[in-house]
Amino acid sequence: MAAVDPILCFARAHQAEMTAALRTFVECESPSDDASAVSRFVELVADTVAPDANVKTYPGGEFGRLMVAEMRLPGRRKRGQVLALGHSDTVWPAGTLRTMPFRQAEGRLWGPGVLDMKAGIVFFLFAARALRELGIAAPSRVLLQLNPDEEVGSPVSRPLTEKNAARSHAVLVLEPGTGLTGKLKTARKGVGQFRVAVKGRAAHAGVDFPAGASAVLELARQIDRMAGFTQLRRGITVNAGTISGGTRSNVVAAEAHAEVDIRIQRLRDAPALEKKFRALRPFDPHCTIEVTGGLNRPPMERSPGIAALFGQARRLGRELGVELEESLSGGGSDGNFTAALGIPTLDGLGAVGEGAHAAHESLLVDRMADRTALLGKLLAEL
Numbered sequence: 001m002a003a004v005d006p007i008l009c010f011a012r013a014h015q016a017e018m019t020a021a022l023r024t025f026v027e028c029e030s031p032s033d034d035a036s037a038v039s040r041f042v043e044l045v046a047d048t049v050a051p052d053a054n055v056k057t058y059p060g061g062e063f064g065r066l067m068v069a070e071m072r073l074p075g076r077r078k079r080g081q082v083l084a085l086g087h088s089d090t091v092w093p094a095g096t097l098r099t100m101p102f103r104q105a106e107g108r109l110w111g112p113g114v115l116d117m118k119a120g121i122v123f124f125l126f127a128a129r130a131l132r133e134l135g136i137a138a139p140s141r142v143l144l145q146l147n148p149d150e151e152v153g154s155p156v157s158r159p160l161t162e163k164n165a166a167r168s169h170a171v172l173v174l175e176p177g178t179g180l181t182g183k184l185k186t187a188r189k190g191v192g193q194f195r196v197a198v199k200g201r202a203a204h205a206g207v208d209f210p211a212g213a214s215a216v217l218e219l220a221r222q223i224d225r226m227a228g229f230t231q232l233r234r235g236i237t238v239n240a241g242t243i244s245g246g247t248r249s250n251v252v253a254a255e256a257h258a259e260v261d262i263r264i265q266r267l268r269d270a271p272a273l274e275k276k277f278r279a280l281r282p283f284d285p286h287c288t289i290e291v292t293g294g295l296n297r298p299p300m301e302r303s304p305g306i307a308a309l310f311g312q313a314r315r316l317g318r319e320l321g322v323e324l325e326e327s328l329s330g331g332g333s334d335g336n337f338t339a340a341l342g343i344p345t346l347d348g349l350g351a352v353g354e355g356a357h358a359a360h361e362s363l364l365v366d367r368m369a370d371r372t373a374l375l376g377k378l379l380a381e382l
C-alpha cells in the first residue's frame with residue numbers, strides 16, 4: 001500500500017479543528033440580503049485567515065463586503081496566479097439556525113450554508129495551512145476571493161471576479177461537488193431571467209365584459225408560447241417560475257407578469273433565445289407586452305483547458321485513493337464568469353453532500369479530509 005499522502009494526513013489529524021471552524025462559520029448566519037450579517041461573517045473569515053495571508057476587504061454596495069486574501073505559502077519564486085473562488089452569502093434567512101441548528105449526526109454535518117459553501121472555505125483554509133506547516137511549496141501566487149452576492153447573481157462582485165481571474169492561469173471554485181460521490185463540475189449551464197409584463201384593459205367581468213382585455217389570459221397564452229422555447233436535447237430550458245396579475249375574480253385583469261428563468265448549455269444559443277423573447281407579440285391586440293432581462297451568467301463550457309485541469313485533479317485524486325468524476329451542472333456559479341473569459345476553471349471542489357438550498361443541507365464527514373487534501377495538492381502543482 002502506498003504511503004499516506006502528507007496533506008491527507010494533516011487533514012485527517014485536523015478534522016475536529018475543521019469541524020469546529022465550520023461550526024463557527026455556520027453559526028454566523030449570512031443571508032445575501034443582509035449586508036451587515038454577511039460583512040460580519042466576512043470579518044470572521046478574515047480574522048481566521050489573517051495569520052496566513054494579506055487580507056483586503058472591499059465595500060459591496062447594498063451587499064456585504066468582498067474579501068480577497070493573498071495567501072502566504074511556501075515557495076520563493078511565484079510564476080503566475082491561481083484564484084480560489086467562493087461566496088460568503090447563503091440563501092438562508094437570519095434565524096434559520098433556530099430550526100436548522102449546526103449539528104453532527106449520521107456521519108454528516110448539518111446546518112444552513114454548511115455545504116453551500118462554508119465548508120469549501122474551511123477546506124481551502126486548511127489546505128493552505130497544510131502547505132505552510134508541511135513546508136510544501138506552491139509554485140503560484142494564490143488568491144482567495146469571497147463574494148457576498150453569489151446567490152443573487154453576483155451583480156456587484158462580478159467585475160472583481162473577472163479582474164482577478166484574468167490574471168490567473170487557473171480558477172478553483174469551492175462550491176460543493178455533485179451528488180453523494182462529489183463529482184467535480186467541468187461545465188455549468190448559463191442562467192438568465194426575463195420579466196414578461198402584460199398590460200390589458202380592466203372591465204367589470206359581469207357588466208362590461210366585452211370592453212375588457214385580460215392581461216391574465218394574455219399572459220397565460222404567452223407562457224405556453226415561451227414553454228415552447230425549451231429544447232431539452234440542446235440543454236435549453238425555459239421556466240415561468242412565478243406569475244402574478246389581476247385584482248379580483250370579478251374584474252377583467254389589467255395587469256399580469258411572469259418571472260422566467262432560462263438555462264443554456266452553449267453561449268452560441270443565447271442570441272436566438274433572447275431574440276425569441278424580444279419577439280413576443282400579444283395574441284390580443286388590446287394587450288401590450290414588455291419584456292426585460294436577459295442572460296445573467298454565461299455558460300461554463302468544457303474547454304480543453306478545463307478538461308486538462310480536471311485530468312490533473314483526477315490524477316491527484318487517485319493519489320488520495322479517490323476516483324473523481326466530472327459533471328455538468330444546471331446551476332450557475334461565479335465559475336461561469338471565469339470560464340467564459342477562457343480561464344481554465346474547475347468547480348465543485350468543496351464539500352461532498354446533498355441538499356444545498358434545502359432543509360436537509362448536509363455534508364459527509366468522511367469526505368472532508370480528501371477534499372481538503374485535493375485542494376492542497378492542486379495548490380502545490382498549479
Ligand SMILES: [Zn+2]
Pocket residue numbers: 087116117150175176
Ligand atoms: Zn454556492
